[in-house]
Amino acid sequence: MQLLKNKIMEEGKVLPGNVLKVDSFLNHQIDPALMQAIGDEFAEKFGQAGLTKILTLESSGIAPSVMAGLNLGIPVVFARKRKSLTQNSDLYSASVYSYTKQESNEISVSKAHICENDTLLIIDDFLANGQAVLGLLDIAEQSGASIAGVGIVIEKGFQPGGDMLREKGLRVESLAIISSLDNNQVAFKEAAVR
Amino acid sequence: MQLLKNKIMEEGKVLPGNVLKVDSFLNHQIDPALMQAIGDEFAEKFGQAGLTKILTLESSGIAPSVMAGLNLGIPVVFARKRKSLTQNSDLYSASVYSYTKQESNEISVSKAHICENDTLLIIDDFLANGQAVLGLLDIAEQSGASIAGVGIVIEKGFQPGGDMLREKGLRVESLAIISSLDNNQVAFKEAAVR
Numbered sequence: 001m002q003l004l005k006n007k008i009m010e011e012g013k014v015l016p017g018n019v020l021k022v023d024s025f026l027n028h029q030i031d032p033a034l035m036q037a038i039g040d041e042f043a044e045k046f047g048q049a050g051l052t053k054i055l056t057l058e059s060s061g062i063a064p065s066v067m068a069g070l071n072l073g074i075p076v077v078f079a080r081k082r083k084s085l086t087q088n089s090d091l092y093s094a095s096v097y098s099y100t101k102q103e104s105n106e107i108s109v110s111k112a113h114i115c116e117n118d119t120l121l122i123i124d125d126f127l128a129n130g131q132a133v134l135g136l137l138d139i140a141e142q143s144g145a146s147i148a149g150v151g152i153v154i155e156k157g158f159q160p161g162g163d164m165l166r167e168k169g170l171r172v173e174s175l176a177i178i179s180s181l182d183n184n185q186v187a188f189k190e191a192a193v194r
Numbered sequence: 195m196q197l198l199k200n201k202i203m204e205e206g207k208v209l210p211g212n213v214l215k216v217d218s219f220l221n222h223q224i225d226p227a228l229m230q231a232i233g234d235e236f237a238e239k240f241g242q243a244g245l246t247k248i249l250t251l252e253s254s255g256i257a258p259s260v261m262a263g264l265n266l267g268i269p270v271v272f273a274r275k276r277k278s279l280t281q282n283s284d285l286y287s288a289s290v291y292s293y294t295k296q297e298s299n300e301i302s303v304s305k306a307h308i309c310e311n312d313t314l315l316i317i318d319d320f321l322a323n324g325q326a327v328l329g330l331l332d333i334a335e336q337s338g339a340s341i342a343g344v345g346i347v348i349e350k351g352f353q354p355g356g357d358m359l360r361e362k363g364l365r366v367e368s369l370a371i372i373s374s375l376d377n378n379q380v381a382f383k384e385a386a387v388r
Binding site: 023024025028029030031032033035036053058059062063065066067069070073074075076077078080109110112113 | 217218219222223224225226227229230247252253256257259260261263264267268269270271272274303304306307
């Protein structure tokens with residue numbers, strides 16, 4: 001997705017440890033028009049998949065997911081990173097290890113919001129080691145829902161998550177795939193087609 | 195906003211402790227079309243205020259804020275509830291006490307994303323005791339930005355936050371104001387005009 005790649009080239013910052021900081025339009029400040037373009041792109045790629053809901057993870061997955069859901073006319077469910085007191089114990093949950101934060105979080109979704117009749121598109125902002133998507137897949141499988149695929153805004157193609165998910169037979173559509181962040185330079189590879 | 199009130203009447207659940215659970219369309223599952231209507235309503239109310247950015251709080255403030263930002267053509271900045279390792283120390287921060295979760299959280303915004311030239315609309319999903327909005331105001335004031343007002347999706351009018359903010363001279367626009375949750379019934383009052 002050229003619009004997204006341009007934005008990454010203009011505003012992304014490469015930090016030590018292969019971190020790409022896109023806080024100016026995705027992870028802290030959000031560019032709503034770009035999110036709409038991203039949501040429309042996901043809707044175009046997965047619009048024929050019979051989706052009933054989008055499943056994502058708070059917080060940075062919410063904006064692109066809501067825009068995709070708006071286009072497709074379906075609800076978005078975001079997994080929470082810990083339980084709140086206003087939620088009952090009827091939860092699907094999974095553990096997700098974050099290499100960035102060096103900690104495990106429990107993520108959970110109320111059983112009220114996904115079920116075996118659902119066909120889910122999983123959306124997340126970044127795909128690196130794939131731990132967050134694995135957690136969302138775990139929750140989706142617990143619910144018995146079908147999984148149409150995974151939509152990723154930015155994939156770090158030099159980390160193992162994308163290959164790992166595709167080797168499971170999942171359809172993974174990443175709107176920008178980064179092949180390298182070496183020498184503080186962002187290099188892209190073309191989106192995988194399958 | 196009648197569409198929102200109807201949704202609250204149809205799907206809101208009153209829990210013990212004056213909790214209104216709207217997990218089916220706002221706080222866990224999100225109704226994108228309703229979020230767009232809410233965003234459009236905020237844009238209509240504050241569209242003449244010279245806004246440059248929307249300031250909100252993760253996670254449930256993000257969806258209505260992004261829709262308002264889309265309508266107005268301005269970015270959204272969401273305050274984070276704790277620091278991540280990918281963020282530097284150049285932060286505005288404030289402490290927010292949550293009566294629901296019975297704990298204090300630090301919320302923070304990167305100094306890169308709001309400044310004295312900004313005119314901010316603060317948006318949040320709920321207004322009860324007003325602690326979250328006070329934290330966002332604190333951050334806005336640290337940045338030197340102007341504050342055009344506060345847009346709230348659901349105000350609990352029987353709790354003190356709304357009056358407290360209005361008494362500060364702030365323009366507070368709540369799209370649904372609940373006057374009572376007694377006897378597990380949702381009762382609304384008309385939106386305050388000022």
